[in-house]
Amino acid sequence: MKKLQYILMAIMALGLFFTSCTEDEEPFETITENDDPRILDPIFSDGQNGELPLIAEIERDGNITMELVVTPSAYSTVTWMIDGNQVHEGTELDINLKAGTYLFKVLVTTDAGKSTYREGTVKVNPLAEDPWATEQGFERIIVPGGSAVLYGDNLNLVNSLVIGGKTIGDLNYVEGDGGNYIEYTVPEDLSVGQYRVLLVDESGNEYGANTVTVTQSAFVTEGAGRANPNSEWRLTGLNMDQIASLTIGGETITDFAEQSATELVLTSPDLEAGTYSLTGKTTDGNDVEFYSKGSVKTEITVTFSSETVLFEGHHYVSWIFEDGNPNKTFNLIGKDVFASMSAGSTLSIYYSIEPADVDRQLQTTSGWWTMLPGTEAVMLNEDGVVEVVLTQEALDLIQAQDGFLCVGHGYYVDKVTVN
Structure with missing residues (x-):
């Protein structure tokens, strides 16, 4: 029994010896500058339909704040970029931006030259009382020396625009039925490229308005x-x-x-x-x-196509007008034209939308605003064509109720054909 006690005491002493040796040794790093960099946190979500993910959305009176956890942290440089321009270096970002949508990219590079990145969009919303310019269509593509417009809200407060560092003070504010907008002349010496737009009020306060693209191309x-x-x-x-x-x-x-x-x-x-x-x-x-x-x-x-053209032009339609206004409806094809058509013919209505309008829709009716059989209201989000199969019931209705109309709101009838 005593022999067993001596053996246990010897083992405990040996254990204490090894413990004291390891405690004297310095801890060592297992990651080196030769390891591949990784962004551990935050995790950016995947985009959809080829679009970059939205990684943050705030009001313009707040700051974009983000902290990155990377490895190997001791051997990496973190670079933050907005719209392709470097704005900060370090793992923590705290920045204020004007209203608009921005492309964010964070780049992690090791001392050995290895790198990885994450990217997405950040949306900064205007406050309710701010001047703000929306994007309706291709009006954001402009030509040096040409005329251009910006649609939006509270634009009556805008005293000048700044594009590419150039101030544009000669503005024409228009209150239209389809929305309010600013007309301006693009500076002739503005170089080709993409620029952020600033809206400046009478007191000199600046508000973001996203970007325009200057082109010299056809x-x-x-x-x-x-x-x-x-x-x-x-x-x-x-x-x-x-x-x-x-x-x-x-x-x-x-x-x-x-x-x-x-x-x-x-x-x-x-x-x-x-x-x-x-x-x-x-x-x-x-x-x-x-x-x-x-x-x-x-x-x-x-x-x-080999269709017969019944109308070609650019006729605006909106039910906001009073009766008697020619743009309340499209009624430029007489009912005698339909009298010679046979049942089963296809009427094609080519239209383009008015970007400033909202809740755009197109309906086809008789002259008494009775919807043609087999048709329904079509909501319009982009230029296109509406095809109507003319049944005998529809042709009879057109003859009995004083003709054919296109009604609705927010579009132009550009061409009507029959096949």
């Missing part, structure tokens, strides 16, 4: 989506006088009936009904740009 905004074979084709946009050629269906067109800074008129090629690729070149060899479905492209699809 930019087609309307008319390029559809055409009829061997007929007049009218395109509108910016810098249209720079267009040297358009190529569609393998055929290049260089002769134009009319050409100005805002409009191009040509005879469309004699193509069979179908869809074709459309591209263009400017006089200096650059690609023509096209505004299509909310984005800018250098190649779009054009639909050719």
